[in-house]
Amino acid sequence: MSKLAPAAQDARDRILEAACELIAEDGIDEVRIARVAMRAGASTALVHHYFSTREELLEQALLHSFELAGDERFGEEPAEELTATRRLARMIEECLPASGTRERDWVLWVELWLRAVRDPSLRPVAAQLYDRYRTWLASGIRAGVDAGEFQPCDPDAVADHAMALLDGFGIRAMLGDPSMGSDRARSTIARLLGAELGVDANELEW
């Protein structure tokens, strides 16, 4: 279930991993320090040593998860040079809910998002992660505008539209909605973004 198993995981990382697993399994509300400690093979005292409150643990766990996802995302550089368009296609692909390593990311993302609507203590970390995600997407769009591959547009606004679709599809995928699969999500986003950017939808499908 853990996506990375680096050779030497220190205690703090193990605790963060354990927290991520429990959030994904049971939802943020159900996460308790004692259970995280048990899952991590640590004492509750050790967990408290690293994280003064449950909220801090949750925040750091989610940041940890998205950092790792970011590393994975950029870890593999393609052999060939990509156009800005193809780079954006790959970025979108990275954001789509799919089974395997990305699925847990999606569950955590949706959990955080949905909980933050209700729980003000989670909003700062949700807002921070959202902005990081959006900046990343917007940079891919801006690169295409600068390269002359995309028509002039507001990269932040286009990124917002892309994220609204990605979040909407992600929730449906997580809920096992039969109407929605990654294929449809991919082609729909490609079509709509293609229209906004003035490029062929096929070019935006990875």
Add this chain to the structure above:
Amino acid sequence: MSPRPHIEHIRKPQILAAAAEVITERGLAATRIADIAERAGTSASGVLYWFATKDELLAEALTVDEERFNEYVTERLVTLRSPSAKLLMLFEACVDDYDWSLWIEVWSRALHDDKTRAARQRFDDRWREMIARVIRTGQSSGEFARTHNPDQVALTLATLIDGLALQVTLRDPLITSGQMLETCIVTAERLLEVDLRAEAAASEEQVAETA
């Protein structure tokens, strides 16, 4: 066992309405049966008579809210002539008259509870069909382009609305409901190759002229 149909008729809807209110105010996690009982003007055991779990209660409270929204938009749909006006009305209703906090709460629970998940699916199917029907009518009359399958357009729009609602709810005042409405309209116009506001205005003018 004595039948109590009249009590069911009176009590359950009141409890559901109270539950919907309290859950919207506090979120499901912070809502206690006692809170709902107090709001409904009954006792905790009065509430627990009808619902074994809070999730069951949420699923049904959502039902009440969805039925209310459904009735509201259905009534308004029949007062409008053009598919463009109907589509605009559906978007406006989503932005202005819809309880997103409750619905987002449902998504949260649906991740972990099958009953809630099933309820969400039912309502979503019905909502998407409502949009699809308007699109089909528009495509038959030629007001909307026939490029895309109506069910797929409806799915795209419903999905977009979900994602935008999340943004508005979480990032207010950075993302506003006005922006949400604009994005819905622009996206629909792109997919259906129509100027929704112009078409809607023209058709409502016609109605005024013939009146």
